Structure formats: structure tokens, C-alpha cells
Amino acid sequence: xxxxxxxxxxxxxxxxxxxxxxxxxxxxxxxxxxxxxxxxxxxxxxxxxxxxxxxxxxxxxxxxxxxxxxxxxxxxxxxxxxxxxxxxxxxxxxxxxxxxxxxxxxxxxxxxxxxxxxxxxxxxxxxxxxxxxxxxxxxxxxxxxxxxxxxxxxxxxxxxxxxxxxxxxxxxxxxxxxxxxxxxxxxxxxxxxxxxxxxxxxxxxxxxxxxxxxxxxxxxxxxxxxxxxxxxxxxxxxxxxxxxxxxxxxxxxxxxxxxxxxxxxxxxxxxxxxxxxxxxxxxxxxxxxxxxxxxxxxxxxxxxxxxxxxxxxxxxxxx
Amino acid sequence: xxxxxxxxxxxxxxxxxxxxxxxxxxxxxxxxxxxxxxxxxxxxxxxxxxxxxxxxxxxxxxxxxxxxxxxxxxxxxxxxxxxxxxxxxxxxxxxxxxxxxxxxxxxxxxxxxxxxxxxxxxxxxxxxxxxxxxxxxxxxxxxxxxxxxxxxxxxxxxxxxxxxxxxxxxxxxxxxxxxxxxxxxxxxxxxxxxxxxxxxxxxxxxxxxxxxxxxxxxxxxxxxxxxxxxxxxxxxxxxxxxxxxxxxxxxxxxxxxxxxxxxxxx
Numbered sequence: 001x002x003x004x005x006x007x008x009x010x011x012x013x014x015x016x017x018x019x020x021x022x023x024x025x026x027x028x029x030x031x032x033x034x035x036x037x038x039x040x041x042x043x044x045x046x047x048x049x050x051x052x053x054x055x056x057x058x059x060x061x062x063x064x065x066x067x068x069x070x071x072x073x074x075x076x077x078x079x080x081x082x083x084x085x086x087x088x089x090x091x092x093x094x095x096x097x098x099x100x101x102x103x104x105x106x107x108x109x110x111x112x113x114x115x116x117x118x119x120x121x122x123x124x125x126x127x128x129x130x131x132x133x134x135x136x137x138x139x140x141x142x143x144x145x146x147x148x149x150x151x152x153x154x155x156x157x158x159x160x161x162x163x164x165x166x167x168x169x170x171x172x173x174x175x176x177x178x179x180x181x182x183x184x185x186x187x188x189x190x191x192x193x194x195x196x197x198x199x200x201x202x203x204x205x206x207x208x209x210x211x212x213x214x215x216x217x218x219x220x221x222x223x224x225x226x227x228x229x230x231x232x233x234x235x236x237x238x239x240x241x242x243x244x245x246x247x248x249x250x251x252x253x254x255x256x257x258x259x260x261x262x263x264x265x266x267x268x269x270x271x272x273x274x275x276x277x278x279x280x281x282x283x284x285x286x287x288x289x290x291x292x293x294x295x296x297x298x299x300x301x302x303x304x305x306x307x308x309x310x311x312x313x314x315x316x317x318x319x
Numbered sequence: 320x321x322x323x324x325x326x327x328x329x330x331x332x333x334x335x336x337x338x339x340x341x342x343x344x345x346x347x348x349x350x351x352x353x354x355x356x357x358x359x360x361x362x363x364x365x366x367x368x369x370x371x372x373x374x375x376x377x378x379x380x381x382x383x384x385x386x387x388x389x390x391x392x393x394x395x396x397x398x399x400x401x402x403x404x405x406x407x408x409x410x411x412x413x414x415x416x417x418x419x420x421x422x423x424x425x426x427x428x429x430x431x432x433x434x435x436x437x438x439x440x441x442x443x444x445x446x447x448x449x450x451x452x453x454x455x456x457x458x459x460x461x462x463x464x465x466x467x468x469x470x471x472x473x474x475x476x477x478x479x480x481x482x483x484x485x486x487x488x489x490x491x492x493x494x495x496x497x498x499x500x501x502x503x504x505x506x507x508x509x510x511x512x513x514x515x516x517x518x519x520x521x522x523x524x525x526x527x528x529x530x531x532x533x534x535x536x537x538x539x540x541x542x543x544x545x546x547x548x549x550x551x552x553x554x555x556x557x558x559x560x561x562x563x564x565x566x567x568x569x570x571x572x573x574x575x576x577x578x579x580x581x582x583x584x585x
Contacts (some may be wrong), residue, residue, distance in 0.1 A: 056423045092416035094336070096343040107331040111325070120396050137343075153410035153420070 009069060009078040009161050009192035010055060011035045012169040015215075016063035017050055024050045026216040027064070032194055033211070037187055039203035040196040041304065042213035048196035049089065051163045051213070051295060055194065056086040085159030087168050088314065092153070093138050099149050103156060110157045128176075144175035151182065164185065164195040168202060180206060184295060188229040200304055212307050219307045228297040229270065230307070236269040239292040252286040253279070270297045326427040333434020340408070341442055351404050352446040352458055355397040356453050362389050362516065363457050373516065383458045388458045391542035392515020395535055397450045398479050400505040401443035402486035409435055409490030410499030443479040461546040471545040474558060481562040482506065484569025491576035515539045515584055529570050534561035 010032040017025040025047045032038040040048045053059045055317045057077050066073035069083040084185060086092075093102050103124055106116035125131045129146040138146065147167070153231040154162060167183070168176040183193060183206055197203055203222045212220040212227070220227055226232070238256075240246045240263045249265050250258050269275050276295070283290060341348060362370070363386045371385030412418055412435070421431055461468060485584035491500040510516075512526065515534040519527050530536060537557035 036406075058419060058422055078425045081423060084423065086420065086423045088416060088419060090416045092420035094340075094417050096340050101339070105332065105336055108335075109329060109424060111328060111422075188383065 007034050008032065008067070009036075010066070010194060011036070011068075012055065012064060012066045014064035015051065015061050015066065016091050016232060017047075017054060017059075017061050025054075025061070028213075028216075028218055030155070030194075030211065030218075034192050034194060035187060035190045036208040037195065037206050039210045040194070040213050041198070041200065041203045041210050042196075045215075046213040047216040048198075048213055049165055050228060052086070052088075052163045052194070052196055056084055056163045057081055058086075083159060084161045084163065085154035085157060086163045086196045087147075087150050087154045087165065087167060089169060091150045091181045093146060093149055095139045096137065096218050098135050098137055099130050099141070099145075102138060102149060102153055106153045106156045120156055123260055125241035126154060128152045130183075142292065144171055144178075147171060147175065147179070151179075155186075159191070161192045161194070164193060166195070166196055166198070168199065176202075212304065214307070220303070225297070229272075230303060234269055234271045234295070234297045235266045236271075237264055237266050237274065237292075237294045238283075239264045241289065241291050247291055248286060249288050249290070252282055252288060266296075269295070271297050326430055326433075329426045329430035330433040330437070333430050334437045335434075335439030337408075338441065341438060345406070347404050348442050348445060351401045351442065352397070352449040353448070354400050355393050355450045358396060359389070359393045359450065359453060359457065362393070365515055370517065373521070374494060386454070386457050386459045387547055388543075389516060389576075390454050391539045391546065392476060392510045392513065393450060393454065394447055394542065395478065395510045395515060395539060396507060397447050397480050398443055398475065399503070399510060401439065401446055401479065402482045402489070402503045402506050403500060404442065404498045405435065405439040405483050405486040406490035406503045407496060408439075409487050410493065410496045413491060414496060426493075428574065428577055431489055432570075432577060435487055436480070439483045439486075440476065440479045443483065444476065447475055447479075455566060463546060463548050467514065467545040467548075471542055474538065474545065474562075477559065477562045477566075479568065481565035484566050486569075488569050488572040489578055491573055491579075510535050510539070513539055537561065553583050 008031055010030055010171070012028060015025050015028040015030070016023075028047070030038070030051075030053060040051060042048050050059070054061045054226070055073070055079055056074065057066065060074070068080045071079040071083070073080055074174050094105065099106065100121060103121040104117065107118065107121055108197065112120065122131075125134050130145060130149060130152070132299040133145060138149065141149065151164075164183070168179050171179060180202070183195070187193060207224065208304075209221065209223055210227055211218045220230060238249060240249065243260065243263065246258060246260070246263050246265060250256055253265065256265045258265050267279065269279065355430060363382060367382040367385040367389075371383075374384065409539040414456040418431070461471075486503050486506070490499045493499050493502065513519075513530050513533060514518070515535065519530040519536070522530055538561065540549075540554035541551050541558045543549050544554070
């Protein structure tokens, strides 16, 4: 196949889904560029899983159109399926089989030759640190091992677009880091990833773009930095050598909050270049000696809460 | 439909998967054979003396004669009982995440179900063979030739195929494994309301009409003819007709149920 001229791996317009009178998705537009990570961020029930189920051909939308790798999701479902890999929230492995047999099954369904299949299975067992447990039934695997096997099964067909539904939910910190490293590796290899998460830190670390989903609508979209800028509350933190310098700065920059113990001053700022330059000019004009300056933007927790409304903050997992 | 070579290759893969699952869970095949064996022993040794005396119509005698009479019915109970195993394993499979994975892969929908059906037919025939051997041990002796025996095996396979497609649907229809295990119960009861255990002539009018017109009766009559040389009449054609019709309905129903989206998980 020739290169996709739009360079959009996933393109969705007006995605709608309702179960009876319960609207799950209320008109979602998504554009995910090739080779990037897009994170759907939202609390439970926001519609993340439904979006992934629709995009991965598992369920059909009530309205809207989707193109995946240039193929229409409905009319060319099998062409889409040939390009994608999906790892859902619940491990899609056969519990009665060993890890090796599970991978072998996937290799058979991808119609690899015998030798090719054996090589790839061994490779993936190694890569995901499952070689020792290869012959053991999956029922004896830990949660982290199951998730790794699950992802290995997804990867065996070399999918160009991967959907990960809450890939680190329920994983211990070490397994989570392994998963993050794997996702970065994949993206470095040119794979496009759409993942859902309720962990702000995860979206911040992995995603090029984040869509904040709430009650079936995208309430905000952008790079992590852009999203942070949407919310006021950022500030510049200035540190000084001595109290006298701090005093002079507090006079020169009205509206700051001083911390006498730390010899620092917090000045409200949007973190933009223009306002920073203005701030520096004022410090220069007063000949104030600053030992350190840091720009503090609000973190995604603030963004999330202010965008999705504070009515149900308990649903948001903060960590 | 997808290209047929892929459907065949994928069906073979799915069949291998189901046979392997069967080997991992052998107790299911065992139980499928044990229940009809118990029923066989009950009917031959507990009820057989009395029932054998009442067969009428030239068949007089006791236990051994009744063992011969009841064998086709017991074989069908084996087939019907295996349906329960099929429904359970299909339902178990559907609740596991791996089916969701299959749905997002470019593999034919039919092959997932075909793997279950062919695997279950093989499992059923293994159980049928065990029951048949026990039948021989308690005195059942087929009186016909190898050609008829082969035909009987063919009919049993066709019946197993039909009942299995139906039970795949029964496994797919409910959302829980528990319900799926109970739904095929009626299949096990149906041979009792046929010519399998007592001649239909001995039944009260309403029940007799049911017994004479339900699908298991012509199948049992044909099996009896093929194994013991009793007249078959139009039962053979009826038996094959029922099997084809049930297979087709079961297949179409199962296909539709499989296409149904999974339960909403928001």
C-alpha cells in the first residue's frame, strides 16, 4: 500500500453512541497523526472504552464516520482489522493455554509460516520477559505477566495502529514503567497509539496529544503543555540570596506571595514568553539580583478538575 | 464472505484450539459419557426386566431384548447431553476476553464458530463410542452388517452436527455461563418423549402425537433399523431432513448471535 497522504492514522467525525436513552458518546471528533500517541483522558463512564471499542471494530457507532489508516471503518472493516491491534481492559488471553500457545495461536491466525511463527513467538516471549513462564498455563500468571502477554499477542502481527484501553490499570509501579517504556519503543518505531487512561501523569508522560473526555464529549484537546495553559493558576517562582533583595523584589513586583523562610517570591504568570520578558524587564530596571527562577505551570490534575467540573472529583484517580 | 482458503485455515486453527482446550479440561468429555452410561445401566438393570416384558409387537423377553431396544435412545441422549457441554464451553469462551480479540482481527466470523462445532462433534463421537462399548458389555449386539453400521455412524455424526449448531446458539444467547448450562436441558429430556424407551403406541394420545412427530423419533427409528434390522420406512428421509433443517437454523441463529455486539461496558 502507498503512503497515506493525509498522514492521519485515525480520523473520526461526529461519533455518537447511545444505549437506550443513555448517551455514551455525544459527537466526538478525533484526529490522530501517524506515529504519535493520543491519550483519551477521562473519569470512569466518560466514554473512553466505548470510543476504543468503536474504533477497533468491536461495536458499531450510532452515527458519525471513521477512517483508520485510510480505510472506512464500516465498509472496509477487515482492511482496518488487518492494520490494528487492540489490548483491552480485561486480558484477552486464553487461560487454559500457556503463554507460548497463546502467541502461537495468534501467529496461526496471522498466517505466518511455521519457522517464521516460531521465531516471532520466541522473540516476543524474550522481549516481554516471559520466556521462563512460556510453558506454564496463563491461569498461573500474575496480573503484570498477563498484561505483558496480552500486549505481546497484540504485537505479533506488527499492527501499525494500536489501541490500548487503560493499559496500566491495576499494574504495580514497576510493571507500569515497563509498559510505558514499551509504548515509547513502539512509537519510536513509527506505530500510532491511541490509549485511554484516567491517570493524568500517564497522559502527560506518554501522549503527544490529549483529549479530555467527559460525559461523552471532548471538553478539551491539545498537547499536555497547551492543556496546562488553558487553566489559570500558573506562577513564576523567584529565589533570592538575602531578605533585603526579597524585600526590594516584593515592592517592585506587586501582587506576589513571599515566603520569608525560603527567601522566595511567587508571582502569578501564565508562563508565556511575553509576560516572562515583562517580568524580567521590571527586575532589571530595579537592579534586583535573582538567584533562581522557575516557571510553574498548573499540572494536569488542575486542568482536569477545572475542565470536567468539580461535581464528581471523587471519580478522578489522582496519584 | 472472506476468501475461502483463509476461512478453512482459520477454522482449522480454531479447531486445534478447541481440541487443545478439551484436552486441558478432560473431565467435561468424561461427564458427557458418564451420564448416558448411568442411564443405560439404570434402564437395563433396574427397569429392563419389566420394560422388556412389555415391549410387545413381537419383541418379547427381558433385559437383553430391552438393552437392544433402548440403545439408540441412549446414543441420542449422549448426543443431546454433549450439547450441554458445547453450550457451556461456548458461553465460557464468549465471556473471556479472547473472543473480543478475535472480533478485532481480520479472521472470518464463521471460523470461530466452526472450530467450536467441529471440536464438539468430535467430542460427542468420543462419548458415543464410550457409551457404545458399554452397551456391548451389557449385552447389546448389532445384528446388521458393516455397511449399516457405517450408515448409523454417519447418522449419529449428522445428528451431532445439527444438535451442536443448535447448542452453539444456546451458548451464545444468554449472557451468563449458568444460564447457558441450563438451556440445553430440554434436549436431554426429548429422547425420553420419543420411541427411544417405550414404543409410542403405549403412550396416551396427546403425548403419543408429540412422540411420533418430534425429530428424535425418526432418528431413533432409523438408528434402530440400521443396527437391529427393524423396518425404517420413511424415517430415514425424515431423520436427514430434520438434521439438515436444525443445522441450518442453528447455524444462521448462531451467526446472528455472534455478530451481536458484546454487552455494554461503559
